[in-house]
Amino acid sequence: MPPPGGAGIASSVKPGLPRARPYKDFLTPALHRCFTNAAIIGLLVCWIEAILMSKPHLFWSWFPFSMTGLRLGLLFVSCLTIFVLRVAFMHIGSATDRSTFDSFWRLFVSKRAIWTAVWYCTSGFLFSEVYIFSTAQSANLAWIDPGRSYERMRLNERAVMLRTMFVLLSLGQAMLHLAGDYDALEIPYGPAARRGAQQPTSSQALALAQMKRAALPTLLRAVILTFVTAIWGTILYFLALRRSAWSVAYSIGKLFYTLQKSNTPSGLSDVFPLFFRFMFSGTLLVIMWQLTNLAFSIYASQEPLKKGTPLTNDSKDPNASLVNGIKSKRELPHSIALWELLLIAERFAERRRTIYSDFEKPGSTTWAEISGACLAKVERVSQSIRDAQTTSTPKPAPVEAAPPPKARISQPLRDDPAIFNAAPKPSSAFESVAVGVGAAAKSLGQSPAASPLAIKARAIMGPDGGKSTVSDLSQKTRSYALDFLRTPFGAPFRVPFDRRINAIVLGHPHSRAANIHNAVQAVCHLSVCSLKEDNFGQVQKDIGRIMRVLMAAIRDMQGLVQSYPPHWTDVDFDGKRRVRDVEELVGTMKQGLEMVVNTFGEYAEALGISRAELRSARDLVGRGEEMVAVR
Template sequence: MAGTPARRAPYKDTLQPALHRRFSSTAILLLAVSYLEALLLASWSSCEQSTQPRLSQLRNRHALTPTPLDFWSWFPIGPAGVRTAIIFTCGLSILILRIAHYHVGLKTTESGLQTLSASLLNLQTYETGFWYGISSLLFCPVFLFSMSDTSNLRWITYFSGDRARLNERPLFLACYLGTCALLQTMAHYRLDIDRLDLSLPKPKAGEQNKKLAVLPRSFQNVLVQLPAVFAGCIKQAVSALFLALVLYYVFLRSFAWGWALGFLRPFYNLPKTSILPPSWPSDVYLLARCIYAGTLVNFVWSAGNTAFSIFMVKEPLKNGKPLTSESKDANGTRRQAIYCDIDRKDGPMWAQVYAICMEVLKSIESRVDEYGKPAVAAAPEPAATVPKQRVFAPLRQDSIFYHQGHTTGLKGGVEAAWDQLARAPGATPVSELSPLAKKTWKGAKDRMLSKEQQEALSPDRLRGEFEQWTASVMKIELVGALFRHDFRTRFAAAVLGTPYAEPALYVNTAQALCQLSVHSLAEDQFGNVHRDVASIVRTLTAVIRKVEALKVRFPSHWTDPTGVKESPEVDQILDVLRTGLEQVVAKFEPYSSDLRLSLGELRMAKEAAAKPEEPAPRAQDAMGKPKSVEEEKTESRRAQRREQQRIEMEQVR
């Protein structure tokens, strides 16, 4: 007997076609970029030279008529089409990789070193590097075959007739393209290219390019970003060149030379020895062609990644209407039917929406409440062991130094401090000294060190110097990227969870819950929503107040040189929560007594919904310029140090 077929999820009828259309749009743009690069790699100069006699004959009669060779240089069905297909395959492999590895949300790992260690232990990283390497391997022969003979980029060269020799120049270019793949793999995880940002800012109507107005908005967004992407590709190609020179001449040259000889010997009469050539192949012309090839292959990758990241987060619209407007399950996807659907299988539709949204919002509250609390460890089960009988007497707790009576004064204080140091080596014995011993210690310190030296060796001064040194070191891009613990990611992890923090989930949840509540006054025929309005107001108020309180007391890490407490993801959620709470309170305040909302709860809700005040402008220096965060922190430390010195002087007096 055949089993019951699995029920198809209703959202797949609308979501999957939309995703297919977005992938098709990405592939079309990538195909256009591949065709453009195929035209750039065409041998236009050789065509002009070969058709020069023909052009000289027809110059007077048909000066604007193209020759057949010029036609085949750009016609898609021909050499240009073959190059386009191979280059498109280089980008298509990366698109398939993006589909397999995409994620939604900001990575909340605290430092780049943690991200690096996690990536090195993840098989997904090596899969990404493998496909970037395959892509560069496919692009290499296309670029080499497109170069003219004068570029000296053929794998085999002939000297003295038929003596075949392996050419090291294309070998270096192939290693350079492999280095581009390695560098792109590192950038793929360093920049978190797999992330789909659902909260991408939408351009305003006045910001649209009038020349691109005939294209859809998503295509306009991609085309506007391509110039900056191309400039970044040039920069990355130059960086890969310096890395390739180091890797090739230090590690890869002998290995790559022997491997290439072993691969080509069955096809050519090459020398049996594998001695490296005495001269280096990297001249100025080869380096320039390497940058050219690296820019093209990086642009294929970057254009595909940019288009995928923009097209896949398009607004869920079809012909200007929501994707769910044509859904078979209208009651589960359209707002006006939610209030009336009370006979659903798992309960009324509003009750299901309310429960899901409240669970999402309360998850923020629970994370904030749990922050800073020690993890509750499971109590170990008591082992049924038989207590051992004591063999020796317990350790003595009396003083180490033996005296007939009680010793006082300096000698007694020193002995007490020595006794404490022997019993607890980690404790500081100076605080346990007697007043006479403290005075003697201070006098010895004054005789050995001057006031300036004592101030320089004070804990506050040393701490301030260490913080300044740390801030200067963390400003170095390579060091800071590995060891910096940004406030943004740490605070987002505490509020939104790990390993990814996606604000769009909470933004959409708050907007849906608040808008459904507001519109229920006119559309809820059965009055089911008003019973939950009080709980919605209390929950939004509690979440806003707790997140704001946590942000105030959330500490900055010592590796963060800026000291700025900003987290755009959390701030975006707070803004939406304040706006929604303000709308709900404004609509339902006249019915507060029926909803059982006290005046105190309404006052707290209004305070939570109020927009925060803008930060005061920074202090200015003598030249009238605003001071940096480091300068403000330095002045604050100096003021604290002066206040501490004043207190110490008063105590001495």
């Protein structure tokens, strides 16, 4: 039997809050929608190219349920390989390598480079087989050349060369993909006034408009890449790849045909028609690659909204799901959640008010978690700057302690002034001979210059024992290195000043600029709007901390740019300490600080902000240029 009052206690306990769904539950469907939209664009491109490959016919050349439809399906498989590549290596932010050589080593000597080449070669191989399958017999692109009636079958070098050219084109596109960092997902950032409070058109119309603007540049790039591959690929084929390609093709062909044994290629005929065929088919392939990549980038970088509202609005606990994404250790959910937070702070007033009023959760409030995560992004910038400055400052040489006195192992000198007197002159001839022999014996081995080997060594090393030779050699080596760095061949090994600063402030190997910008803008907008919307006064106690963190970060970035030494390989450094990406970040922080100061300046004393801090903040915001160039 339960104790008295047990029922009342049980009824007074509030039911548990619904567990917040992970942020990925909302992000994954959004990415699926982006993938579907991009795949539709790719399917449309493949359909157009399948029509161009088919024989001219008023109906069957475009009807999907025909050979055109079969070609469409096979071409779309070639297109899907690029989507697989993009999803596998998608990351946030551009690269922040310190030098071109670092970029080369990271991009082209890595697992990512290998898989990029593999997927592009797979796509190019599928496309080439579809194109060769679609050509007429008169094109003479079959795998086997039957020859005359009395000759044995042999490989067709025209088909071998065309497939080799497609492989080279695939490798060229893979290099462009890596060098252009196609896998980077660029999240738009910057002041809200510059970006606009709302999009003038729907996201679908905006994406199609971007695709339309990129159509002509894409066609031009495709023609240029195909033409360059056709010229240099032909030269490379005849100089280095011809026998290897022939051997590989022969090894494959003999599995299916009885071929004539021949270690030498059979020769080419009608080279110019083959060149123009490659120009046509290669241009179609590059257009498909470029538009596929462009469509994926456009749709994947759309705002995290669903039907015009934030993604997490469908959650039973929207703010908890959003905080879950902001705290995620994975790059993609974390960045998208910060972007969604900024959109909420700028555009969605009703959702923004729930952040101020959501404080009934155990442990912490929504505002405390959001503001803490945003300010942690700014504090991380300051910490990175301090670590870099500490590393660049030379450590003082350690002071060696005086050695302890050694124990005496002999008797002390005799206190007899007579020992400093000159030796008495010999009094006899025998003593004179003895003194001379003793002096000669003592002199042996005591004069380094007396040895012939020592004389030669001193002539070679110099009077200072070779110290100047080592110093001269070091200076000459450094001079030769600087001369090499000034040449075009030394450009990849230079470490420019702006790249070093970007790597320190924005992160390495990929930039965190979008996350920092969005975090600063979000916390500042939420702070300013809290003056009218925060009915419980949660935000006011953190205004002072927000101001101090922003002020410290601005000073740290300005001090870093003004005082950080350039790398010795930066031979083009002209003393102008201007770093555009850091200037933009300082401008965003100053704009946010100005908003907070203008809104809460009259309440400074009540918020625990001293007059000196307020004056310092106003001076920091009111400074002329965002970054002062030190010459």
